[in-house]
Amino acid sequence: MRALNIAWKDIRHTYRDMAALAMMLVAPLLLAGALGMAFGTGEEFSIARVEAVVADLDTGEAAAAGEGGQAGAIIVAALDDPDLADILGVTTVSSGEAARTTVDRGEADVAVIIPAGLTESLRENVPRGQEVEIYTDPARTVGPAIATAVVKSAVQSLEGVRAAALTAVQLGAAEGITDPVELTDLAAQTAAAYGAAAEAAAPRTLSVRAPTIPGGEERVEPNVGGQVLVGMMILFMFFGAATPARSILDEHRQGTLLRLFSTPTPRSVILGGKYVAVFVVVLLQSIILLLVGRFLLGAQWGQTGPVIALTLSGALVATSLGLLTVSFAKTPGQAGAVSSAIFVFLGLIGGNFVGSLNVGGAFALVRRFTPNGWLMEGWSHVMYGGSWARVATPCLAALAFSAVFFGLATWFFGRRYS
Numbered sequence: 001m002r003a004l005n006i007a008w009k010d011i012r013h014t015y016r017d018m019a020a021l022a023m024m025l026v027a028p029l030l031l032a033g034a035l036g037m038a039f040g041t042g043e044e045f046s047i048a049r050v051e052a053v054v055a056d057l058d059t060g061e062a063a064a065a066g067e068g069g070q071a072g073a074i075i076v077a078a079l080d081d082p083d084l085a086d087i088l089g090v091t092t093v094s095s096g097e098a099a100r101t102t103v104d105r106g107e108a109d110v111a112v113i114i115p116a117g118l119t120e121s122l123r124e125n126v127p128r129g130q131e132v133e134i135y136t137d138p139a140r141t142v143g144p145a146i147a148t149a150v151v152k153s154a155v156q157s158l159e160g161v162r163a164a165a166l167t168a169v170q171l172g173a174a175e176g177i178t179d180p181v182e183l184t185d186l187a188a189q190t191a192a193a194y195g196a197a198a199e200a201a202a203p204r205t206l207s208v209r210a211p212t213i214p215g216g217e218e219r220v221e222p223n224v225g226g227q228v229l230v231g232m233m234i235l236f237m238f239f240g241a242a243t244p245a246r247s248i249l250d251e252h253r254q255g256t257l258l259r260l261f262s263t264p265t266p267r268s269v270i271l272g273g274k275y276v277a278v279f280v281v282v283l284l285q286s287i288i289l290l291l292v293g294r295f296l297l298g299a300q301w302g303q304t305g306p307v308i309a310l311t312l313s314g315a316l317v318a319t320s321l322g323l324l325t326v327s328f329a330k331t332p333g334q335a336g337a338v339s340s341a342i343f344v345f346l347g348l349i350g351g352n353f354v355g356s357l358n359v360g361g362a363f364a365l366v367r368r369f370t371p372n373g374w375l376m377e378g379w380s381h382v383m384y385g386g387s388w389a390r391v392a393t394p395c396l397a398a399l400a401f402s403a404v405f406f407g408l409a410t411w412f413f414g415r416r417y418s
Contacts, residue, residue, distance in 0.1 A: 002265050006273025007280060014244045014281050024240040024285045028232035029292060032225060051089045052079060052147050053108040055099040057116040071119040075132065078154035079112065079147065088146060100135050110147045111135040226299025230379045231352035233289045234314055234372050238343040240285045241322025242335070244278045248413075249332045261417065271413055275406075278322055283315040302382035306391040310378050313398040317371040320405030327412035351376045371401035 014020055058072030080090040091108070093099050099111035113133040132151055136144035248271075251257035260270050290311065293299040301307045325342055329335035347353060350372035351363070367373030378394030 003269045003273035003276060006260075006270060007276035010244050010247055010274060010277035011280055013247065014277070015284075017243070020240075020243045023243070024236060024281075025288060025292075028229065028236040028289060029296075032229035032232045032293070032297070049087055049089055050110065050146050051091075051108045052110050052112060053099045053102045054079060054090055054092050054112045054114070055094065055096045056092065056114045057096065058114050058118040059116065072114040075112070075114055075151060075154045078150050081150075084150070088150070096133070103135055103137055106137070109137055109140045110144045112147060112151055223298055223300070225297035226293055226301065226383065229289065229293045229297060229299060230383070231347075231376060233286060233293075234318075234350075234375050234379075235343065235347040235352040237282050237286055237314055237318035238321055238346070238372075239340070241278050241282045241318040242325060242339045242343075244281045245274075245322040245326040246332045246335050247277075248274055248326060249329065249335055253332070267417055271410075271417070275319065275323065279315055279319040282318045282322075283311070286311050286315055300383070302385065303387055306378075306382045306386070306388055309388075309395050310375065310382060310391055313378075313395045313402075314375050316402040317375065317398050317405070320402040320409060321371070323409040324405045324412070327409040327416070346370050346372055349373070368397075371398050374398050374401070 054076055056072040056076055058070075076090070076092070079088060081088075093102065096111075096113040099108075099113055102108045103111045111134070113135060115131065115133070118132075132155060134144060134148050134151065248257065251260075257270075261267055290299075290301060290307075294301065321342075322339065325339035326335045329338055349366055350370035351367045352372055367376065374394045374397040378391040378398075381390035381394070
């Protein structure tokens with residue numbers, strides 16, 4: 001009963017602090033709302049179509065010989081790929097100056113200027129140093145990035161073809177082939193084979209994969225607002241936990257904690273009350289954010305049982321980590337600085353800033369070394385229609401992190417207040 005009284009006092013103190021409420025509730029909602037409006041509020045992320053203007057000046061000796069500017073044509077074809085038509089529109093002009101003027105007038109987002117002699121440069125043993133120019137509107141960011149990525153991919157493929165052809169010629173010469181026609185034919189065949197292999201191996205489109213739902217479970221599509229809010233909620237739960245946890249240091253400096261320790265109440269009960277207060281504060285924070293996300297952003301969180309399990313697991317992780325970051329700090333200011341750095345770092349590698357998107361590769365492995373990474377994985381599954389079977393492992397992993405953090409926090413507090 002004494003522990004609950006202590007907890008109730010700390011809870012009331014926290015929810016009377018307007019700065020703390022802004023950090024716990026307003027900040028994640030504002031960030032989620034802003035990102036949701038930026039990328040759309042429906043079931044999928046949407047990006048405005050990028051308008052690109054291309055000036056292909058690669059019409060040197062190869063064109064004069066009737067072969068055409070192959071390198072330039074390949075880059076133009078990559079930009080004008082039908083698979084990219086929804087996000088990248090391409091128009092052509094005759095000169096680099098015309099391309100730049102089009103961007104300056106606001107009629108295009110980015111200009112791609114392919115230099116003259118690019119094909120001949122790639123065919124030589126020592127390239128001449130021509131560079132494809134990307135001319136952009138400084139106010140645009142996404143469009144130029146998309147066009148640049150496509151151009152870089154095409155140029156890298158051309159460099160690969162050139163290197164393969166050159167290697168074939170060198171190997172042919174080493175084997176005693178001296179006929180220029182035969183060497184040229186060998187280089188052409190190698191370049192064609194390399195290009196075909198690269199084309200077959202390269203993915204045609206870039207996409208974000210939704211989690212795979214086992215048979216028997218209906219797959220649903222969560223909206224953007226909900227996906228972003230999940231990441232922000234977990235991140236700001238850490239900050240929400242640190243606020244009441246720092247009250248331990250505040251009371252220590254004010255002398256009230258030592259007066260509490262001088263009473264007949266065991267120190268374990270006093271610290272237990274503090275622990276309960278932090279947990280309840282974070283749990284209420286997450287419940288409020290989930291309810292606001294449901295009714296304000298239209299988020300569909302998934303099946304009730306798994307949602308409750310993930311919410312409780314998240315509250316325990318945040319509570320334990322918040323207490324741990326305070327347990328070894330000497331002052332509230334030090335605790336705030338250290339905890340903020342830890343929380344942001346975990347948010348970056350744990351995937352809080354990418355929402356509930358299912359990511360792969362090395363990032364999917366790295367995020368599993370963080371408690372929030374496991375929570376993000378669990379929310380990703382449940383929001384796409386997963387049930388208990390899909391959230392069991394993430395919840396258990398989060399609870400394991402919680403047990404370790406609680407144990408370390410209790411040990412540090414025990415040493416300090418023994």
